Structure formats: structure tokens, C-alpha cells
Amino acid sequence: MKRFWQGEHHGVEAELRRYRPEPRPAFMAALSDDLHERMRRPRIVRRAALVTALTVGMLTMFATFGGIGYASSAAHNAFHVSKLGRLVGISHARHSLKLAKHSHPAKGAPLQSTQAQSNGAQGANPVFGDQYRPGKGCGDKNHIHLRENECKKPPK
Amino acid sequence: MLRVDPLRNPEPLIRRVYAYVAYRIGDGPDAEDVTSDTFERALRYRRSYDASRGEPVSWLLGIARRCISDFFTHRLELVDKPPEMPAPGDLEDDIARRLQLATAMSRLSERDRELIAFKYGADLTARQIAEVLGLQTNAVEVALHRALGRLREELVERKPSASSAAASGR
Numbered sequence: 267m268k269r270f271w272q273g274e275h276h277g278v279e280a281e282l283r284r285y286r287p288e289p290r291p292a293f294m295a296a297l298s299d300d301l302h303e304r305m306r307r308p309r310i311v312r313r314a315a316l317v318t319a320l321t322v323g324m325l326t327m328f329a330t331f332g333g334i335g336y337a338s339s340a341a342h343n344a345f346h347v348s349k350l351g352r353l354v355g356i357s358h359a360r361h362s363l364k365l366a367k368h369s370h371p372a373k374g375a376p377l378q379s380t381q382a383q384s385n386g387a388q389g390a391n392p393v394f395g396d397q398y399r400p401g402k403g404c405g406d407k408n409h410i411h412l413r414e415n416e417c418k419k420p421p422k
Numbered sequence: 423m424l425r426v427d428p429l430r431n432p433e434p435l436i437r438r439v440y441a442y443v444a445y446r447i448g449d450g451p452d453a454e455d456v457t458s459d460t461f462e463r464a465l466r467y468r469r470s471y472d473a474s475r476g477e478p479v480s481w482l483l484g485i486a487r488r489c490i491s492d493f494f495t496h497r498l499e500l501v502d503k504p505p506e507m508p509a510p511g512d513l514e515d516d517i518a519r520r521l522q523l524a525t526a527m528s529r530l531s532e533r534d535r536e537l538i539a540f541k542y543g544a545d546l547t548a549r550q551i552a553e554v555l556g557l558q559t560n561a562v563e564v565a566l567h568r569a570l571g572r573l574r575e576e577l578v579e580r581k582p583s584a585s586s587a588a589a590s591g592r
Binding site for chain 1: 427429432433436437440441444445449453454457458465519520523538542543567570571573574577583
């Protein structure tokens with residue numbers, strides 16, 4: 267029955283398909299571009315919102331669990347412990363004194379001299395007060411040179 | 423659930439919607455306006471598209487129907503005017519035949535025009551048309567057959583009158 271119908275109006279159907287209205291290419295391009303452009307915009311907004319939400323979330327997490335303070339104190343400690351910090355001259359005079367007091371009492375005279383030195387002109391010396399004192403000599407692997415060519419043997 | 427974007431590949435959809443609209447209201451700037459309006463609304467309400475209820479083209483044609491309805495209510499005075507029939511010989515045969523078809527289409531009832539536009543403009547199957555219109559597939563096939571019969575009558579009627587007009591012109 268269906269085939270009969272199709273056959274009956276075959277000519278009209280063919281004409282309807284043949285003369286099917288087509289949009290102008292300029293109209294097609296304009297509408298298509300407009301649609302693509304407007305569909306892309308929300309995606310950019312969504313991406314920016316995601317980035318913002320992630321950043322805020324991470325900061326909130328850090329603030330809640332003390333991550334920022336922990337990181338700050340860790341960095342602070344690392345800075346003070348490093349030799350570089352000491353060599354640059356950022357050691358505390360009070361810390362040097364404390365270390366000198368708690369050092370072994372067997373070396374009484376040197377301790378006094380150390381105290382005197384730390385209060386005196388060499389008090390600003392970053393190496394004084396440390397467990398590796400310059401008296402240990404050039405043979406020590408932890409020896410720190412205070413002067414250039416300090417440990418070089420003089421020519422005979 | 424992954425959401426399907428109905429306008430992901432708009433070019434073929436534009437062609438089908440335009441052809442449907444042009445068969446309904448006539449080819450030209452009005453059809454372009456209605457097509458643009460359809461896609462404008464589709465873009466605004468694309469989140470409401472439900473893939474389980476039909477293909478994107480069916481959803482778009484549902485929007486296009488409402489746009490056409492709005493078009494008719496705003497431009498009621500132009501609806502009943504059939505397009506001017508050119509004298510054969512003035513234009514190429516192809517264009518003349520295209521205009522004859524447009525004229526015959528414009529003489530059909532709104533219902534017949536809609537069915538033909540769905541079938542031959544938007545390339546929908548009878549089943550898809552039935553889904554859009556909320557009818558039985560069989561009812562759509564019968565209605566479509568009758569619409570084609572009436573269109574053929576219109577084309578046959580117009581042909582001799584056109585040729586006689588041409589003859590009297592000479």
C-alpha cells in the first residue's frame with residue numbers, strides 16, 4: 267500500500283526533493299559562526315569558575331588545617347639552620363652566647379676568651395658560638411675559612 | 423549523566439530547519455528570520471533538551487513550529503497572498519518550476535503544508551513526524567498521501583493556466 271502511494275506521487279515527491287529550499291551560503295556561514303561563538307563562551311566562563319573555585323578551596327583547606335603557618339615556620343627554620351644563613355651574617359648573638367655557656371667546661375680558659383670575644387670585636391662573627399669553632403683547625407672537614415688562603419701552607 | 427549538546431554540529435540542522443521553514447512560509451528573508459529565531463531560542467533553552475525524547479532535529483522543529491506560529495500571528499496580512507507567478511520563458515525553466523511549486527504549496531492548507539515541510543523539507547520519517555505532532559504513524563502517512571495528492575492537483579491546475587497565459591502574452 268505504501269509503495270503504491272509512493273509510486274502514485276513519485277513525480278511530485280521528486281520535485282519536492284529536487285527543489286528543496288536551501289539557505290544562502292552567507293546566511294549559513296553567519297548563523298553557524300554565531301552559534302559556534304555563543305556556544306564557546308559559557309565554556310570559558312565555566313573554566314574560569316572552576317579555576318577560581320579550586321584556588322579558593324585549596325586556600326581554605328590550608329587555612330583550616332594550619333598549612334600556611336606550618337609552611338611558614340618550616341621555611342623560617344630552614345633558613346636559620348642553613349649554613350648559608352650563618353655565613354651571610356644572620357646569626358643571633360644571644361644564641362651564640364647560649365651555646366658557649368652550654369659547651370664543655372674542660373676548656374675554661376678558651377670559654378672565657380670566647381665569651382670575651384663574643385662580647386667584643388668578634389661578637390659579630392657568625393662562626394663564634396657554634397659547635398664548630400675555628401680552633402679545630404684546617405684538618406677538620408667542617409672547618410670554615412674566615413680569611414682567604416687561611417689553610418694554605420706558606421711556601422718554604 | 424553526560425548531557426548531549428543538541429547544537430554540537432549545527433550546519434546540517436540549519437539546512438533541515440531552513441528547508442522546513444521555507445516550505446511553510448516561503449523561501450527568502452522571512453524564512454531566514456524564522457530560522458535564526460529558532461536557533462536563538464534553541465541556544466537559550468538547550469539545557470531543556472532531553473535526548474531520550476527524540477533527536478535534536480525533532481526538538482528543533484518543535485521550536486521552529488512555535489516560531490512560525492509567532493510569525494503568522496505578527497504578519498497575518500501576508501499569509502493569504504500567494505507569490506506572484508512569473509510568465510514562463512522570462513526565467514529559466516528550473517526557476518519557473520521552483521516558483522510553480524512554491525505557488526502550489528502556498529495554496530495548500532496549513533496542515534498539508536506542515537506535513538510536506540516535515541517530510542520533504544526537514545527529511546523526517548512518518549514516525550518522526552508522528553512523534554512531533556503527537557499522532558499515530560499511520561495517520562501521518564495517510565495525511566501525507568492526501569496532501570501530496572492535493573499538491574499534485576495544484577501543480578496540474580497551474581500548469582495549463584500558466585502556459586495559456588504565456589500563449590495569450592504572445
